[in-house]
Amino acid sequence: MRIAILIQCHKNPKQINLLLERLNHPDIDCYLHIDKKADFADKIIHRENVFVLPDEQRVSVEWAQISQVTATLNLLNTAVACIRGGYDYYWLISGQDWPLRSADEIVKFFEKHSGVNFVQYWDSKNHGNHKQNNLDKRNQIYFPIKLIGRKPWQKIIKRGWVEFTGGYNQTWKIFERKQLGIEFYFGSSWWALKRETIDWIMQYITTHPEYYKFYENATCPDESFFQTLVMISPYADENTDYLTYLHFQKGANSPDILTEDNLQRARESKYLIMRKVDMNVDDSFLQI
DSSP states (O other): OOEEEEEEEOSOHHHHHHHHHHTOBTTEEEEEEEOTTOOOGGGSOOOTTEEEOOGGGOOOOOTTSTHHHHHHHHHHHHHHHOTTOOOSEEEEEETTEEESSOHHHHHHHHHHTTTOEEOOOBOGGGSOSSGGGOTTHHHHBOOOGGGOSSSHHHHHHHHHHHHHTTOSSOOOGGGBOOOOSSOOOBOOSOOEEEHHHHHHHHHHHHHOHHHHHHHTTSSSGGGTHHHHHHHHSTTTTSEEOOOEEOOOOTTOSSOOOOOHHHHHHHHTSSOSEEEOOOTTTOOGGGGO
């Protein structure tokens, strides 16, 4: 069993190095994309199973924009092409994740569940009727990329644009984008996919350049791009839930920073990894 772990990171090189040590195993290679806004590539440990993307493959990752998908594709392209490749699984995590199991236990887990994709997915019809859950809206209308982000003015203008185009629960016909003729799926950004699924995805993207282009002007594409591809692939029936323990406050857009109070529950969970952790806030996760 060979595993490529794809890590998106943007801060805390010391914590990232601890993560790399925790994941060190003969059957695991780690690939890192460091946000172009950060400058600590030279602080990452050097090891034959650790690969840091060069500057020309790094992008400035912006919240809810296509850049996170681009960073993931750059990681995948590098891992798939690596001479050390031939991986059975590609596992996307963040630099603020922390394994709940040892590296050896992780390898054995994937061996036991070989042939299964670990990805969260749902279609918008099965995700409630509350206006915030109308996920189709993310892909139905054209979002100018400058409107997508966390800045207060972006949120205000984006909300106004959504209302102007019909509101959260509908879209006026005149504002509907030309669709791709496929059903969209949504879910967590973090997943682990088997080699056959990744091979199919990379081939599909190559032969359907309009797919990536479409998502350039969608919002939160990282929560739909790969989920949709998995569900329209020949491997749509070979999926189970994702592998990450999270804790959200009600109504929050991002998971909490986990503290010592969360550790016992995380340890006893079924998951392989937890997020978010930040040793500058609470380093108790290092006890695991």
